[in-house]
Amino acid sequence: MSELVVLGATGSIGTQTLEVAERLDLEVAALAVGSVSAAMFAIAERWGGARIAVADPGDAVSDIRAAFGERAVCGPEAATRVASRPGSIVVNGIVGAAGLAPSVAALEAGNRLALANKESLVAGGPVVTAALDRGGGELIPVDSEHSAVWQVLVGEDVARVRRIILTASGGPFRGWQREELLAVTAAQALDHPTWDMGPRITIDSATMMNKAFEVIEAHHLFGLPYDSIDVVVHPQSIIHSMVEFVDGAMTAELGEPDMRVPIQYAITYPERRPAPVEPLWLSGAEMTFEDPDTATFRALDLGYEAGRRGDSAPAVLNAADEVAVAAFLDHRIGFLDIVEIVAATLEKVPQCDLGGLDDVAYVDAEARSAAARFIEGRG
Ligand code: MG
Numbered sequence: 001m002s003e004l005v006v007l008g009a010t011g012s013i014g015t016q017t018l019e020v021a022e023r024l025d026l027e028v029a030a031l032a033v034g035s036v037s038a039a040m041f042a043i044a045e046r047w048g049g050a051r052i053a054v055a056d057p058g059d060a061v062s063d064i065r066a067a068f069g070e071r072a073v074c075g076p077e078a079a080t081r082v083a084s085r086p087g088s089i090v091v092n093g094i095v096g097a098a099g100l101a102p103s104v105a106a107l108e109a110g111n112r113l114a115l116a117n118k119e120s121l122v123a124g125g126p127v128v129t130a131a132l133d134r135g136g137g138e139l140i141p142v143d144s145e146h147s148a149v150w151q152v153l154v155g156e157d158v159a160r161v162r163r164i165i166l167t168a169s170g171g172p173f174r175g176w177q178r179e180e181l182l183a184v185t186a187a188q189a190l191d192h193p194t195w196d197m198g199p200r201i202t203i204d205s206a207t208m209m210n211k212a213f214e215v216i217e218a219h220h221l222f223g224l225p226y227d228s229i230d231v232v233v234h235p236q237s238i239i240h241s242m243v244e245f246v247d248g249a250m251t252a253e254l255g256e257p258d259m260r261v262p263i264q265y266a267i268t269y270p271e272r273r274p275a276p277v278e279p280l281w282l283s284g285a286e287m288t289f290e291d292p293d294t295a296t297f298r299a300l301d302l303g304y305e306a307g308r309r310g311d312s313a314p315a316v317l318n319a320a321d322e323v324a325v326a327a328f329l330d331h332r333i334g335f336l337d338i339v340e341i342v343a344a345t346l347e348k349v350p351q352c353d354l355g356g357l358d359d360v361a362y363v364d365a366e367a368r369s370a371a372a373r374f375i376e377g378r379g
Contacts, residue, residue: 002089003026003027003028003029003088004017004021004027004028004029005028005029005032005082005083005085005089005090006021006030006031006093007090007091007093007094008092008093008094008116009043009093010039010040010043011093011094012198013093013263014031014091014093016259016260016263017093017263018047019260020275023276024264026267028049028050029049029088030050030052030053030088031044031050031051031052032053032078032083033052034056035054035057040054044067044068044071050071051071051073052071052072053073053074053078053079053082054074054078055076055079055098056076057074079101080101080105083106083109083111084105084108084109084111085109087111088109088111088112089267090106090112090113090114091142091267092106092114092116093116093117095117095198096117096322099117099118100119100120100123100128100357103115103124104128104357106137107131107139108134109135110135110136111137111138112137112140112266113138113140114266115140115141115266116142116143116263118143118213118217118318121220122216122315122317123314123360124354124357124360125220125354126353126354127357127360128220139221140266140269141221141262141266142259142266144240144241144257145218145241147240147261147262147266149164149221149222149242149243149253150221151253151265152242152243153222156243156245158222158223160246160247161224161245162228162245162246163224163228163230164229165230165243165250166231166232167233167237167240167241168231169205169234169235169237170208170233171208172188172189174233174293178296178336181296181335182336183334184206184335185335186328186329189202189203189335190203199329200322200325200326204325206335207297208292208299209299209302209303209321209338209339209342211231211292211299212299212302212304212306213303215229215231215300216306216314216317226308232289232290233289233292234288236285236286238254238255238280238285239252239253240253240254254280255277255280256278256279256280261275261277297339298339299339302317302342302346303317305346306346309351311351311354312351312353312359312360312363313346315360315364316345316346316349316366319363319365320342320345320346320368320370320371322368323341323367323368323371323375324337324342324371325338327341327375332375333375333378341371341378342371348374
């Protein structure tokens with residue numbers, strides 16, 4: 001098997017990827033991190049031969065050189081450099097826009113990209129899919145919903161798919177009305193009932209913007225029109241997503257929520273290997289389904305709208321959301337304002353083609369400053 005390159009190696013996805021690597025006895029060629037930490041030194045020691053890529057070494061460049069010598073790669077391009085090593089399986093668990101360039105580099109080098117970084121396909125969808133076409137690599141999703149669809153589609157012809165149905169937990173405010181959401185605080189929104197995630201994705205789950213992003217990702221991953229992508233609220237999250245075929249048959253992937261399963265599958269695909277995961281026990285389990293309340297949670301419709309506009313619109317959605325979520329966490333705007341600001345920014349920033357990474361960076365900056373102006377106008 002190819003050697004692993006793990007981007008975001010000390011984060012949640014990276015840590016679980018290294019667990020999988022340990023268990024399957026895989027070789028690790030490189031580990032990329034954002035900054036210097038004790039965890040970085042620990043994994044660098046465990047994976048003795050691996051290159052160590054540090055995006056922002058701060059004032060520790062000489063320490064890093066002293067510790068790792070030739071193994072070290074430092075600077076903003078570090079992850080991109082190690083991702084472009086041919087013959088690698090690149091697991092991209094970087095959080096944020098910094099994950100896009102390494103995704104493109106991995107695919108251009110013809111590598112397999114096991115993708116957990118949201119921004120790659122949400123902000124840079126056209127650029128990433130062009131890199132996939134050019135480089136002849138493979139793009140395999142790690143997110144549980146998209147991995148479910150990927151698994152269901154093995155051996156199937158996408159032309160025989162009527163629709164894919166992404167499941168959504170509904171977030172902590174499922175069933176709430178707009179009046180109740182007006183007074184929601186950052187602390188309430190951060191208190192997700194089942195998942196302990198980073199602050200932005202927790203707020204994105206509460207607004208359902210996360211599901212909007214997943215619809216856009218699904219469009220790029222599976223090449224399906226937005227009319228063929230649906231969302232159903234399934235609070236128990238037992239079904240990770242499903243596919244309905246033209247003959248009316250529907251196939252689902254189910255399991256305990258454990259990210260090691262989709263991470264491992266993206267690495268070993270098309271093979272399956274044993275994993276130390278709790279078996280799913282269906283006796284007594286309850287599964288319910290309902291339509292998303294799109295009148296209360298407007299992010300979902302906004303995601304479809306941005307996706308259908310295409311080009312730069314999803315990049316605007318992503319950048320404006322990041323700025324608005326930060327303002328909410330900082331108590332500068334209310335919970336419902338997040339999506340209002342994203343909608344206003346989407347109207348404001350002119351649409352353009354995304355030919356390459358520079359275009360994505362330009363649109364990202366335009367959207368951030370437009371969103372910041374709307375936030376000031378509200379404060
Ligand atoms: Mg997900």
